[in-house]
Amino acid sequence: MARAPGLESDYPRVLRLPLFLFEATIPLTDLEGFNPDFYIDITDVWEVKLEALKAFYRAQPFLESWYTNVARHRAFQARALSGHSEIEYAEAFERTRPWVGAHLPLNEL
Template sequence: MTNKSTALVISAHAADFVWRAGGAIALHQQKGYEVTIACLSYGERGESAKLWKQGGYTLEQVKAERRKEAEAAAQALDAHDIQFFDLGDYPLEMDRDAKFRLADLIRKVQPKFMMSHSLYDPYNTDHSYATKMAMECRMIAQAWGHNPGEKVLGAPQLYLFEPHQTEQMGWKPDVFLDITDVWDKKRAAIECMQGQEHLWHYYTNQAENRANHFRRNSGGQAGGRNAKYAEGFQSIYPRTVDEL
């Protein structure tokens, strides 16, 4: 455990953290946080079509390629750490040992906040499953009876990052984060994802659209600054405040 502020991003597949939370990772690293990324799978079966279409790849070779991409992207974002659970995808599944492994990572990191996917995703159930597991393992990490003697987890906020085809997912953002200052890092991380080049423009455009929403909503709280790129998030748990 560290004395610094920390955050944990739980990504169903090896590229998800880049598209949806790359700006948040880079920005908080720049602010002095230590951000850990947990990739539950490599996305080797369902999110590596470009490699499979080329032919000649084995499953392990595809995993290796996706791992290299994810490690390069994490480095581009200056992430503190990236860990690969290699649980498989399509479907992503976690047994009791895997849940305890994630709960133990949450306790080790002691994040000020966590991030994962939308609660509902009819196109990719791995995504919503990852968030269900994030919530379950957050609960386990809070339990005094889980590995007694360890420091239990407090109550970090869980932010849900934006899904693909947002309007189908029931995802409603209540937080917009200006990532203009670290956009170059996010774009560099995006370009590390050679296996999913078809998404590069989509997520660049999405960041521009969310910047518009940031500008429209930031007149009082953020001085109306001219954000060019932003990310949106939905918070799960109540936020406790002393004043509004």
């Protein structure tokens, strides 16, 4: 049982886990109001993702080129934000709740 502030309970408090929204890139990301604030370098696994996308080629032949363009665009943003010039492909996410802490997380992400 989850606990609300001020509620007495015999059960431990359940913390809200971080939730990240994945970018729905097909095809209206900008119109959906997606506002990424979290980037993951996927350069090392890009070829695996590309092979998975090829499985959908008959139904959606544009997926490979679409995701490649988006991943390169997000990599450009990730490089600009982080200074990590080795990022070739990236995926973007949006956090669903604010971050609260005792200090700015300057070197934690």
